Amino acid sequence: MRALFFDGTLRFDRNFPMPSPRPDEALIRTRLAGICNTDVEILRGYKGFGGVLGHEFVGEVVRADSAPALVGQRVVGEINCYCGRCPTCRRGDFRHCPHRTVLGIRGRDGTMADFFTLPTRLLHRVPDSLTDEQAVFVEPLAAACEILEQVHIEPSHRVVVLGDGKLGLLIAQVLHTTGCDLSLVGRHPRKLARAASGIATRLATDPADPIGPDADIVIEATGSTTGLGAARSLVRPGGILVLKSTFHGEVPFDPSSIVVDEITLIGSRCGPFAPALDLLNQGSIQVEPLIDGRFPLDDGLVAFEKAASGALKVLLAT
Numbered sequence: 001m002r003a004l005f006f007d008g009t010l011r012f013d014r015n016f017p018m019p020s021p022r023p024d025e026a027l028i029r030t031r032l033a034g035i036c037n038t039d040v041e042i043l044r045g046y047k048g049f050g051g052v053l054g055h056e057f058v059g060e061v062v063r064a065d066s067a068p069a070l071v072g073q074r075v076v077g078e079i080n081c082y083c084g085r086c087p088t089c090r091r092g093d094f095r096h097c098p099h100r101t102v103l104g105i106r107g108r109d110g111t112m113a114d115f116f117t118l119p120t121r122l123l124h125r126v127p128d129s130l131t132d133e134q135a136v137f138v139e140p141l142a143a144a145c146e147i148l149e150q151v152h153i154e155p156s157h158r159v160v161v162l163g164d165g166k167l168g169l170l171i172a173q174v175l176h177t178t179g180c181d182l183s184l185v186g187r188h189p190r191k192l193a194r195a196a197s198g199i200a201t202r203l204a205t206d207p208a209d210p211i212g213p214d215a216d217i218v219i220e221a222t223g224s225t226t227g228l229g230a231a232r233s234l235v236r237p238g239g240i241l242v243l244k245s246t247f248h249g250e251v252p253f254d255p256s257s258i259v260v261d262e263i264t265l266i267g268s269r270c271g272p273f274a275p276a277l278d279l280l281n282q283g284s285i286q287v288e289p290l291i292d293g294r295f296p297l298d299d300g301l302v303a304f305e306k307a308a309s310g311a312l313k314v315l316l317a318t
Helices: 037-043 138-150 166-176 227-232 255-260 273-282 297-308
Strands: 003-006 010-013 025-035 056-063 074-077 101-103 115-119 123-125 158-162 181-186 200-203 215-220 235-243 264-267 291-296 313-317
Touching: 003 297, 010 297, 025 074, 025 297, 037 297, 056 115, 056 138, 074 138, 123 273, 138 166, 138 273, 158 166, 158 227, 166 181, 166 215, 215 227, 227 235, 291 297, 297 313
Parallel strands: 158 181, 158 215, 181 200, 215 235, 235 264, 291 313
Antiparallel strands: 003 010, 025 056, 025 115, 025 313, 056 074, 074 123
């Protein structure tokens, strides 16, 4: 089969070995895969991963011995493949299983191939009302929804989303549903223009519109090593700082100011798929304006070049 894999160099292979599903897994044919900033960071050394890239997908189940009703269904899937037996799993914290593999990120080949495998317990059927182009956003949209699982946001709260990339734009849409006083802050007018209707945007580099340190909650989604410091400068004493970025590299960080100002620091990663699917199905989230390119899998190397150049969402079609 065809696959995009990384072994220190990103390569396209037409004769990559076909995966063989275990009894509890499904064999899935990729329909669309999305290139995430994490995929780009893997090429720079993040997590030391080697194998087939990709964790954002919509696919069709072609084999599922443990769940035959899934065969022929369009699905999306959670990416943390947990053991189910360890103390972490027994307390229900599956996403942090110390023995987990992570689709296209840690110990498990990903979705940028004709076929891949994933445990059937991690799969979610895609409603017929959603297009493939919408469904491929479920995984990053779930990550945006996770913030509402971790932080209670009220209409009176002043909230800043820092970062105008793919994830920042999705987060802004999700938080906008709370009715909070929301601002999306970024450095790229072209990207800020993609924000959904009704979301206030601010250019971080505009000296005529300085941003003060008075936000109750700041979401750092810049994907940059400088993002934490910038986000810290915007949150009020006693406020909440949510970190979403993952990248390869060290971050300059002064914990003293966090202690002195009693800032609550929250790491936020993967999230619940059901709310993400519901938001898309209700038409509450618009994802199509975030698509900057669609390439056949054979042109995956070119697609990665575009994704790394500052594009928003780039898709791969098999």
